[in-house]
Every structure is written in C-alpha cells, then in structure tokens.
Amino acid sequence: MDVTALRWSWSQVTAAGPKAAKHFYATLFVIAPETRTMFPTNMQYQEDKLLAALGHMITNMDNNDTLAAFAHHLGADHRRFYGVDVEGRPVPLAERHYIWVGQALLATLADFVGPQWTPSLRADWAAAYEKVAKLMLAGAAASERLTPPFWQAEVISVERRRSDVCVLTVRPNYLCNYLPGQSLPTHVPALRTWRYLSPANAPRPNGTLEFHVRAAGRFSTYLVRRVTVGEILLLGHPAGRALSTYNRAPHRPLLLIAGGTGVAPLRAITEELQQGNGRTTTLVVGGKTPDDLYDHQALLTLAASTPTKSTAASAFEPWLRYVPTVEIGWGWDGELGRAADTALRIGSWKDADILVCGSPTMTRATIAALKAAGIDPERLLVERFDHSVYPALALADTATPD
DSSP: OOHHHHHHHHHHHHTTTHHHHHHHHHHHHHHOGGGGGGSOSOOHHHHHHHHHHHHHHHHTTTOHHHHHHHHHHHHHHGGGOEEEOTTSOEEEOOHHHHHHHHHHHHHHHHHHHGGGOOHHHHHHHHHHHHHHHHHHHHHHHHHHTTSOSSEEEEEEEEEEEETTEEEEEEEESSOOOOOTTOBEEEEETTTTEEEEEOBSSOOOTTOOEEEEEEOOSHHHHHHHHTOOTTOEEEEOOOBOSTGGGGGGSTTSOEEEEEEGGGHHHHHHHHHHHHHTTOOOEEEEEEESSGGGOTTHHHHHHHHHSOOSOOTTSOTTSOSEEEEEEESSOTTOOSEESOHHHHHHHHOOOTTSEEEEESOHHHHHHHHHHHHHTTOOGGGEEEOOOOTTTSOOSSSOOOOOOO
C-alpha cells in the first residue's frame, strides 16, 4: 500500500471540499437507498465529519496504534446507528453497510482524482478501506461483548428552569457506565438527529442521568419545549477524554470554570469528588445576569456538603468553594465580572489543574485570559467534540453542538 499516493489523492478530494462529501452521500444513497433514513435532512454537519474522519485516517495510515485506537472507537460508536425491522424496532448496522460505503468512497475518489485514478491507486484505496473496516468491525465486536449498541432512556422528569433551559432526568433500560466529564451521544427518534449531552451528575446507584439543555437549535429546542415525561431517547457510548482526566494529579488544587450549561459536566465532577476524598476545588460559574445561574441552588447545596473523607481539605475549611459571578447584576451581592476575570482575581492558579466548559465563545475567551495571565497550557483541560477526535466514517453521526 502506497501511503504517499493515498495522501496525494486525498488532497485532490479535500481541495473540492463539501462538493466531494455531497458526491459521496449522493452515491451512497443511490447504491443503498435504505441508508437515507439513517441520516438527518440537513447533511451539513455530516459532510464535514466525513471529510475530517477520512483525513484523520489517511494521516495515520502508517501509524498502526493510532489508527487502530481511532477505528476501534468508531466501530464501537457506530453500533448505535440502526435501521428498523418490520415491527419498527431498532436493528443495529450490518457488515453490508461497510461494503456500500466502500463502494461509494471508491466511486467518489475516481471522480475527483480524475485521470490519475489508476488501477494501482484504486487497489491501494481498496486495501486501506478494508484495513479500516476490519478495525472498525473488531471494535464493534469487542464492544458488543460488554455493552448494548445503545441505551433506551425513558424521560422521568422535566424541569424547566428558564424559558430556554430545561433539566431532564432519564432512566436507561440498562446501566450506562460513564466518567464524570464525559458526554453521551443522544438521539431523538422524531428528529433523526444525534447530539452530545453531558450528564450533570456523577453515576448514581439507580442509574438515572440528569441533562441540562439550553434551546439554541432544532434539537435542543425540541428537548426544552416539547419533550415530555415518558418519551424515549436513545443514548450512545460515552465520549470524551479531557475533562474526565481531571484527577490525573489529585494533589493539585482544582479550578473549574463554567458558563451556561457548561456547568453540567463540572457539577458531575464535583459530585464525584464529594464521594471520594474531597479534593480542594474552586468552581466559578459565570453568566451575564443572575438569571443565567440556573443551577445556583443545587450548587449552593453541593458546596455546603461535607466530603466523606477530609484528607484533601482541613477540618476548618470546606473542600469546595463555589463562586458565582455575573457581568450585570442590580442588587447582586456576589462577584462581578466574567468568569475568567473573577477566577484570576480570587486566586493564583499556577499550581492548579483547570477545567473550562461553556460555549465556544466563552471557552476561547477564558483560555485566552488564562494564558495571558501566565497559566501553563498543559494545566488546562477543555473538551472539544471536534471532527478530528469524534468524527465518523460510515453512516456517521451528527453529534455536534447546536
């Protein structure tokens, strides 16, 4: 397999950008019309993910360990994509889907590479795709021995905290294991769409999960304004590494900075810490106005709690310091300013690990402020569900932020 030739030919495809991805999916739907129902009506995110996934694989085609880890993860994750049987029940993907995707990929490459599409190059691409497909199938098979392809989760509680913010509690049909700070691909069957949602709680004995959702797009608006108790959502396998590695150095102080519903995974982390030794932690939650602090009472209660062990904090000092801050607050008697500015004002964090979670705009501004203050970038943990980390190759998901 000539990896150099693969990379050169792939550069011809990426130069075409979205046109190549549109061509691929049009070809796939001609080859296998039944696959069309597995995708949302709006294919924009899907097309971006396809190009990024293939690019990541071609980049690492000669790095077997990286490629295997990536493809195994995709294979396991793709178990959640399904058709339906004659009775309307979900049916996981079959190997034939990989064959159809391979056919569509080779046809797309032939069209965009042009005269340089030789029998030798076609053979190299066929071998590369077969290698990736086998790794993905192996990842799916390994996952199948441990977990279902997806969880069916019943909505058991709907609490609307604001007109645009809703707290949902769901109960999966089987125990869903995840790490605080991770996110789960979540599917609303009525929308044929997947998006990542982060549990706002550490794993509970009863298995329930709490999701915080702000209406910002079609998917999230449906959850905020239309979802009802008793509705069934589908949950995919947990994803994400950065935030869930928060305990890599438990001797260090921990600073958590949140904005909006970004408080959800950070609250899950603080709950996990509460169940352990109670690591010295500061949680700064920011908003434009006090109304943006929709989880304020729950965080006050959490901060007032006592850890099960007191090794991480003295007997006279709480292990968790909760600092709410707003930019505009008439009658507000707490901190004023952006979350990052407040955090820098109330402490020195050069020896701390720092987790940041919020909107892309808030996250970028916070990271920039921390770096400008001299914080070592190695101490910053930020989860980004970008295409280079969690994309999909075949029958891919659209789990991207609204």
